[in-house]
Amino acid sequence: MTLLKCRNLTLGYGNKNVVENLDYEIHSGDYLCIIGKNGCGKTTFLRGLAGVLRPRAGKIDLCENLKRKEIGYLPQMTTTQKDFPASVEEIVLSAFQGKSLLLPFYGKSLRKRASECLELTRTENLRKECFRELSGGQKQRVLLARALCAAERLLLLDEPVTGLDPESSQNMYNIIKNLHENRNMTIVMVTHDVEAAQKHATRMLNFNEIVQ
Amino acid sequence: MLDKLFFYLDFPFVRYAIIVGTLISLCSSLLGVTLVLKRYSYIGDGLSHVAFGALAIAAVLKVSNNMLIILPVTIAVAILLLCGSKDSRACVKIRGDAAIAMVSAGALAMGYLLMNIFSSSANVAGDVCTTLFGSMSILTLKPTDVYLCMILSATVLVIFILFYHKIFAITFDENFARATGVNVSAFNLLIAIIIAVIIVLAMNLVGALLVSALIVFPSLSAMRIFKSFFSVTIAAAVISVICSLTGILVAILAGTPVGSTIVAADILVFFISYITSFIRNGRM
Numbered sequence: 001m002t003l004l005k006c007r008n009l010t011l012g013y014g015n016k017n018v019v020e021n022l023d024y025e026i027h028s029g030d031y032l033c034i035i036g037k038n039g040c041g042k043t044t045f046l047r048g049l050a051g052v053l054r055p056r057a058g059k060i061d062l063c064e065n066l067k068r069k070e071i072g073y074l075p076q077m078t079t080t081q082k083d084f085p086a087s088v089e090e091i092v093l094s095a096f097q098g099k100s101l102l103l104p105f106y107g108k109s110l111r112k113r114a115s116e117c118l119e120l121t122r123t124e125n126l127r128k129e130c131f132r133e134l135s136g137g138q139k140q141r142v143l144l145a146r147a148l149c150a151a152e153r154l155l156l157l158d159e160p161v162t163g164l165d166p167e168s169s170q171n172m173y174n175i176i177k178n179l180h181e182n183r184n185m186t187i188v189m190v191t192h193d194v195e196a197a198q199k200h201a202t203r204m205l206n207f208n209e210i211v212q
Numbered sequence: 213m214l215d216k217l218f219f220y221l222d223f224p225f226v227r228y229a230i231i232v233g234t235l236i237s238l239c240s241s242l243l244g245v246t247l248v249l250k251r252y253s254y255i256g257d258g259l260s261h262v263a264f265g266a267l268a269i270a271a272v273l274k275v276s277n278n279m280l281i282i283l284p285v286t287i288a289v290a291i292l293l294l295c296g297s298k299d300s301r302a303c304v305k306i307r308g309d310a311a312i313a314m315v316s317a318g319a320l321a322m323g324y325l326l327m328n329i330f331s332s333s334a335n336v337a338g339d340v341c342t343t344l345f346g347s348m349s350i351l352t353l354k355p356t357d358v359y360l361c362m363i364l365s366a367t368v369l370v371i372f373i374l375f376y377h378k379i380f381a382i383t384f385d386e387n388f389a390r391a392t393g394v395n396v397s398a399f400n401l402l403i404a405i406i407i408a409v410i411i412v413l414a415m416n417l418v419g420a421l422l423v424s425a426l427i428v429f430p431s432l433s434a435m436r437i438f439k440s441f442f443s444v445t446i447a448a449a450v451i452s453v454i455c456s457l458t459g460i461l462v463a464i465l466a467g468t469p470v471g472s473t474i475v476a477a478d479i480l481v482f483f484i485s486y487i488t489s490f491i492r493n494g495r496m
Contacts, residue, residue: 052387075385084249097381099392146388
């Protein structure tokens with residue numbers, strides 16, 4: 001069943017189009033890995049899917065009653081975030097800002113959901129820790145937990161294992177696999193790790209072949 | 213010494229200075245955390261120079277209340293600098309730093325030029341020095357200035373408390389916030405306006421050149437010691453208010469310039485927190 005349908009999609013920055021006239025469908029239950037060279041538009045495509053970047057032309061249709069708020073997005077970490085003074089809990093709870101309006105406090109149900117997401121990414125013991133003092137792998141898992149809080153059915157992951165050591169990468173892959181298999185989460189992942197992609201993915205999208 | 217202090221506290225202008233100083237330092241430190249974390253500190257510095265230029269224009273035009281010109285001009289420039297480009301990445305990294313250097317130096321030069329050409333008083337150098345380093349202006353506030361300052365600070369405080377979580381989300385990760393449906397552009401606009409208001413207010417307290425110290429120091433000190441965004445925000449506010457009060461009182465008692473004394477107190481606290489964190493972590 002189609003979950004997301006790109007029709008004639010064009011995305012770009014400034015006066016340059018990065019993705020042009022792309023037609024593509026993402027099905028529910030997919031574990032889709034997007035591979036390709038640096039600068040070929042993988043991240044841009046994901047930003048388009050996440051709704052961060054507006055399409056220049058064409059459309060992204062959400063099918064099967066999928067709503068924008070049911071899509072979780074894990075962007076690449078920025079330099080600002082690496083030394084950000086914030087607790088893990090604050091960061092994960094910030095995922096609900098699209099939902100709750102002017103509440104100065106987070107309700108019980110939201111806190112419960114945040115705990116579940118922390119458990120799913122095996123970071124529940126880090127709840128009170130300071131984000132900037134975590135290891136790269138822990139940081140990435142916390143950001144995945146935040147993405148999960150916002151997500152119900154679809155996860156968009158932008159290079160989730162880049163810069164992680166083999167053990168942390170494996171850990172990350174196991175968590176994602178668990179989400180895919182046991183939580184019926186549809187996964188779209190941008191990655192440079194072709195070997196792992198071939199091992200886990202149910203579908204592959206090679207951007208080198210699409211964009212000339 | 214206490215007698216002297218109580219003697220001074222009887223004067224309304226001293227009380228005004230203390231009220232205004234507390235409010236301004238509170239507001240500037242709250243938004244300072246966001247500004248520092250978003251790597252916008254230098255924009256704050258540029259904006260204070262713009263406010264100086266606008267002040268010169270207001271002086272030349274002889275408007276009854278110079279806020280009428282300074283506020284809109286500074287807000288307009290803040291929006292241009294902070295929300296100039298649709299893609300935030302392009303705005304800050306590529307055109308940003310050059311644009312800020314240009315605007316801040318340009319505004320400073322034009323302001324001084326205007327003040328010289330259309331000078332109304334005999335002591336232009338003294339006037340300029342006062343606006344740049346705020347040596348006396350905090351002690352010459354009129355009641356209307358105080359009320360305006362109170363209203364603006366209260367507005368800034370209410371907005372900050374209401375949107376605290378949204379501001380955090382946007383500061384930490386603009387892209388993610390946008391993906392979850394937060395209206396990032398609108399909030400960036402709001403933050404730009406608030407920052408402009410704070411800078412204009414703070415210019416009264418410490419002068420145009422020292423405004424960024426008021427914004428940057430308390431949050432940097434707090435970030436050295438505290439580990440969650442909430443505690444950093446609260447600590448920055450507390451540090452800022454204490455430093456400003458100390459600065460104002462010392463300045464009154466010792467007859468030193470108010471702005472520089474406040475900044476000196478801020479620097480002192482920064483070093484204390486730096487050493488504290490150094491001892492605690494055993495590293496820089």
